[in-house]
Amino acid sequence: MGDCPLQVKELEKSFKKKLGLSSFRAVDSISFQLYPGEILGFLGPNGAGKTTTIKCVLGLLKPSAGKVSLWGSHPAAPEVRRRIGYVPENPDYDDLFTPLEFMTMFSSMRRLDMSREQMFVILDRVGLSKWENVRIRSFSKGMKQRVSLALALQSKPELLIMDEPTGGLDPVARKEFRDIILEENQRGVSIFLSSHLLSEVETICDRAVILSEGKKVVEGRLEDLMRTEDHYRITYRVSDEQEELEIHAALLQKTIDDLRVKGYGIISVNPLYRSLEEVFLSATSGVGR
Amino acid sequence: MKPVITFALMTLRNLLRRRTIWGICIVILIALFGIGQIPSYGVSNEGRFILDFGLFGLEIGALLLAIGLASNIYPRDREQKTVMPIIAVPLSRGQYLMGRFIGAAIVEAAAMIVGCIGLMVILLMNGHAVPADMFPATLLLLIEGWFLLAVVFFFSFWTSPPLNAPLTVLLFIVSQLSVSGFIKLFPQAPGLMRALRLLLPHMDVFHIKDPIAHGMNIPGLYFLLAIFYGLAYMAFMLSVALVVFRSRDLK
Amino acid sequence: MRLAAVILITAVLLLLACKADYDIEEVTPPEHTGTDHHDEHDECEHEHPEHVESSHEHETEAAEPASVHEESHEHDVLEMSGSHRHVHAAGEKNHGTGWFFNQPWAASFIWGKMLRDALILLVLSAVILFLSKYRRKRQ
Structure with a gap:
């Protein structure tokens, strides 16, 4: 599995409560993987364990059990860290510095030989070209998100790990972020995206993993997750006009036969799709520990 | 090494942009100036007095600076979550500690x-x-200050800043005591006190202000040994601090 | 748990290594309470040369601060610049000045111990770092 950018196997993370007498299991034996070049949505309600999982993936938290590997190596390995970009949730950088200073220092820390022009290009791409020399102290949450995206893109990463990247953004900025994510993905970058915005995940992700109360409840391709097995839509022709009929799977064959007997031409029979929100709600309700 | 140097320069800029450091430096200079004024009120041997108290002031300044500089760096980074993007990608924990x-x-x-x-x-x-000898004496005080800085970093990985300062000051005080002096603090358990004291550093190694103020010559070999001892203890404290830091979860 | 073990081993090693410590009063070899002390006197400022003789008479008692204190109190109180202060023959171990020479800079016989401890600390640092890295690699 050396080619797999991210593999999580039986991951568990528990935190000790006060005095260390009892513990709270934030992540409970979850397994999934991210394939090269795909965008994996990582969903779950608040407190489901998404950020904890991401921190384990980045080596910020030590797993209580299980294994996380990036291209088959330990997350803390330097050769692995050079290949990833990270956009944190609610980024907070040292507010006495400017975006350009951060770009300069991070490029030096990552041993990237970047010219100022190259840094300007990235800052321009994330919409910070007019703010490059302004201290982050005066930035809004959305602008700080832009700084963290610029820093993540700086090293031309092969894997982008994004934890609620568009949380504090307005709709226009959200669209810009989405476009950048898709552009990066077209460049071949694998993307691990944690988000609350289901419409966003629905638009850009190939697959999704849904967590609830620390457990994985759903994993699969979005198309498969949203397709219902029990309802179908029949499109047929009635004297030059097109009509549709939604029908339960049990009645499907009988309905098709009836329509044919009546002389209506069947154009298509497709499974009905639910919204991701419906998938999410049905997956996350009723999961108890 | 390049990432560490870059991060160290980033830390340097950060500390200089925070005004508290300038405040501490101004206090040190005012204290020195005050020491220069006192002899005119009738104490003899004023040169000796200025030198003795001046070097003492520098030593206390080194302690205060170490606490002021380092006790809040990591807790602030953790509180504001600025440590996350740094540790997550460009730097390892060891590089972070060394840079800071x-x-x-x-x-x-x-x-x-x-x-x-x-x-x-x-x-x-x-x-x-x-x-x-005043210059090598200041160098020894600086080595002592660096050692204290390592101690403050060590404490900062498992205590809060309000607890860090008294712990460091306590270590600074008891490390000046001789074994017999330390045992006197709790004479009921001399064995335990002796064992505890032997684990603590010997900061009296850095104290040469008195002989210098009295015009005595300190052998060059002693300076080198004291510097080596101080740097070795500093390296030891940083190693223990790193082990503690590596074992910490960054929630 | 392993961290605790490392700290414990470190503590034990330090304890073993530092049996002979820096408490100069405890570890001063007999020869250093005699002639070497005399040499130190020669380097000091001689504020009151007439006291040197009396201090030499008490050289062998230098390691016993209590008896020296009594002597000094009898002889050495002078009035200067409107303030009371002790003035002793330079380097005399006495009330308020014994500590002056009980410092590492004045006790060359412990310099070897400083070097030894510095080397032990460096070796310990290397061992701690190695163990920490090894542990992480195993994970």
């Missing part, structure tokens, strides 16, 4: 140089010669 330490150590060195020059000026203004 080197940045703070540079500020401490600069402050000690300023203090030493201030003391020199006060001595000259009062018509006294500047003993050549």
Whole structure:
């Protein structure tokens, strides 16, 4: 599995409560993987364990059990860290510095030989070209998100790990972020995206993993997750006009036969799709520990 | 090494942009200036007095600076979550610790140089010669300050800043005591106290202000040994601090 | 748990290594309470040369601060610049000045111990770092 950018196997993370007498299991034996070049949505309600999982993936938290590997190596390995970009949730950088200073220092820390022009290009791409020399102290949450995206893109990463990247953004900025994510993905970058915005995940992700109360409840391709097995839509022709009929799977064959007997031409029979929100709600309700 | 140097410079800039450091430096200079004024109120041997108290002031300044510089760096990084994007991608925990330490150590060195020059000026203004041993004595105080800085970093990985300062001051005080002096603190358990004291550093190694003030010559070999001892203890404290830091979860 | 073990081993090693410590009063070899002390006197400022003789008479008692204290109190109180202060022959171990020479800079016989401890600390640092890295690699 050396080619797999991210593999999580039986991951568990528990935190000790006060005095260390009892513990709270934030992540409970979850397994999934991210394939090269795909965008994996990582969903779950608040407190489901998404950020904890991401921190384990980045080596910020030590797993209580299980294994996380990036291209088959330990997350803390330097050769692995050079290949990833990270956009944190609610980024907070040292507010006495400017975006350009951060770009300069991070490029030096990552041993990237970047010219100022190259840094300007990235800052321009994330919409910070007019703010490059302004201290982050005066930035809004959305602008700080832009700084963290610029820093993540700086090293031309092969894997982008994004934890609620568009949380504090307005709709226009959200669209810009989405476009950048898709552009990066077209460049071949694998993307691990944690988000609350289901419409966003629905638009850009190939697959999704849904967590609830620390457990994985759903994993699969979005198309498969949203397709219902029990309802179908029949499109047929009635004297030059097109009509549709939604029908339960049990009645499907009988309905098709009836329509044919009546002389209506069947154009298509497709499974009905639910919204991701419906998938999410049905997956996350009723999961108890 | 390049990432560490870059991060150290980033730390240096950060510390210089925070005004508290300038405040501490100004307090040190005012204290030195005050020491220069006291002899005119009738104490004899004023050169000795200025030198003795001036070096003492620098030592206390080194302690205060170490606490002021380092006790809040990691807790603030953790609180504001600025440590996450740094540790997550460009730097390892060891590089983070070294970068932060080197940045703070540079500020401490600069402050000690300023203090030493201030003391020199006060001595000259009062018509006294500047003993050549004053410079290596300041260097030893700086090594002591760096050691204290390592101690503060060590404490900062498992205590809060309000607890860090008294712990460091306590270590600073008890490390000056002899074994017999330390046992006197709790004479009921002399064996335990002896064992505890032997684990603590011997900060009296850095104390040469008195002989210098009295015009005595300190052998060059002693300076080298004291510097080596201080740097070795500093390396030890940083290693233990790193082990503690590596075992910590960054929630 | 392993961290605790490392700290414990470190503590034990330090304890073993530092049996002979820096408490100069405890570890001063007999020869250093005699002639060497005399040499130190010669380097000191001689504020009151007339006291040197009396201090030499008490050289062998230098390691016993209590008896020296009594002597000094009898002889050495002078009035200067409107303030009371002790003035002793330079380097005399006495009330208020014994500590002056009980410092590492004045006790060359412990310099070897400083070097030894510094080397032990460096070796310990290397061992701690190695163990920490090894542990992480195993994970």
